[in-house]
Amino acid sequence: MRALVGSRLFWFGAVVLVAAAVLPLWVSGYVLGLLTVAYYTAVFAMSWDLLFGFAGEVNFGPTFLIGLGAYTAGILDSQFSPDLSIWWCILAGAAAAVVGGVVLALPALRVSGPYFGLTTLVAVLMLQNFIVVFADLTGGEIGLPVPDVITIDAKLNYLIAFGFMLVAGGILFGLSRSAIGLILQASGQDAVQAGALGFNVSKHKLFAFAVSAFFSGLSGALMVFYLGTASVGTFVDIGVGVQVIIAAVLGGRRTVLGAAIGAVFLIVMGEGLRPLGELATLIVSVTALLVILFFPNGFLGMIRGGSRA
């Protein structure tokens, strides 16, 4: 029975993915652009879920990692273009996010409970301040225009984002289902027992943080070269982080894939309701709140729970 449900979900997912892959043949550049941003956001949310859903650590500052990746890539390009290929800039962005993430997590993982979350929150504020203060380098509050983009072809941009989401999602999902994912989950649920079973809990959590940082930073850097600009409001603001968190919880905690569904839903719904103006944000927030209150396991939980009953 469970296998059937599993396979039905699987086939449903496969159909959706194939449809998404051939979408550029059918829809306008406007829709493609919207989905491109949604796919990058999906990677943010999946990376966050690896940390929260599996390692059990609430990272209130996903935008610290995203912002590090985005701004490192953007600054390098604006300083060294055209001598430096944007692909090097993107890789450097991912690397900066990993380094920054590990530097943050090393001391932060020593403190327990809500303090880890608070540390990550402070990190976001620090990064935001840094960007504003060093405006010469970072573009400050106005934003940092980058001289290069990956391509101006909307279809190609869409396919790059889509492909990247598939690869990142595949790796993160595979990791969550691997032996390491199990150990992470055990550490997240009962760190004392995981230690008594011989697992170095800090090592595994640090690894999860590094992986999460890598994909967040990489996605942030790619998105900079899609948008052609880096700004605090898009990459660093606490509000952006909250949206990533809501996306992951909305889609279904501890599922990785649910986070992607949640992200696409949030971005598309937010845009679809844009004609309503300020009301749009309210409607999206209320919807998210209702889902979280009544279906704490998110969209994937709803589908699974429904099929089982």
Next chain:
Amino acid sequence: MNDAPMLEVSGLTKRFGGLVAVKDLEFEIRPGEILGLIGPNGSGKSTVMKMIMGVVRPSSGSIKLDGVELAGLPAHKIARRGVGLVFQHSRPLNRQTVLENIKVALLPDSLLALFADRGVDGQARAIAERVGLGHLLDRKPPTLAFADLRRLELAKAVARHPKLVLVDEPFAGLTASEVGQFSTLIKEFRDDGRAVLLVDHNVKSVSALVDRVLALYLGERIAEGSAADVMQDETVRRVYLGGALTGSTRSRQFAADSAPVLTVETVSVLYGKAQALQGVSLYVHEGEFVSLVGLNGAGKTTLFNAICGLVPYSGAIRWGGTALDGRSPASIARGGIVQCPETRELFGDMSVRENLELGGDHLDTAERLERLDWLYDLFPILKGRQAQNARTLSGGEQQMLAIARALMMKPKLLILDEPTLGLAPVILETLSKALERLRRDSPITILLGEQNVTFALPHADRVYVLDHARIAWEGPPGRFEAEAAQHYL
């Protein structure tokens, strides 16, 4: 049996701030030997176990396993050197099956091994078979019975073939037949040549299994030897049963022939799958002092929480003739039943005075001041500490404040849950005198839950013994040692 000890502990000490939880402890366990480490609540036995596992870092002393120093290492390194711990409670992976939960324990601590070895599956099945989970491999932990969850803990602990197995309260919450099955499993550890440390509250529960018993009290060894010897030991008997057990003479009569003010009728409470109370009945008269004695985990706190409306129960609880069922905890408290909980629940960042005033919030000013004066007279030390934050008080002073705050509410029935927990004997004396005065000078009714019999018996008009979720004995304090001691040692 090999004669060289496998585990050698010496000079082991743990201080938490000013509190010495374990003091200069020394003991050994040989391969193929089962040592029972017993002591009442707060005696430091759990701290000893956690220090051996590396969950808590010793303040000083040495812990050697086969000659290798373990003290100060983190838990995962100690685990790899051959120590395993069977937890009393843990949080299993609820979305994975029993088999997968056992497999987790078999995984290497490596970031490179993405997938488990092929052998892991077979090993996990063999372990499950051994602990009696063979027929439940595909079930998920939330659907398991309580005893099967304990089996899962056992399975995880043995997965890494520890040389030394630590077991925390091996039989807590198990039925008699399950106790038998678990005993057999633990004996198999001994037959395999492993060293086993069983940690429990009293000798009785582990006496059939252990080769030797070490008794702790307030962090120090008070006796060591065979289970029978330790049970006969003078110091142990005094710690568990109290010294000269004389009930005090009543200076005030309560109406023993009138209808009881509180009646508890066949009350049962389930915590998930664990039976915390089973058909408990008792009654308390107005003005009576009733002591409910029982070891940690016997169900005392659960019963008090049921009376106060904090946990759902089956059965009936009546207060002054009307059923309390369905009333909110706040309404029950306003009705005159006030609990002073084991955990004290003081407002740590508020001063002593503020804590007391909150307790007397519903009184008018004159009455509140009068009440305060009376309490400062009862606990003079609190008067001197009025402006001090509750958090900075010593354990004994905190307990006095907790009792005083409860009394500010002018309860008709005061429920005291383990007031002596973790307190030094000298403080007990002060508390004891205060209770005696309270009983003499005011018409209050008191229900006291204690595992410290020395403290619980002298004041009591009547005593109940709670053992494994049931009332095991009821009678006057004078008959306790002769009739009820066997439930207790």
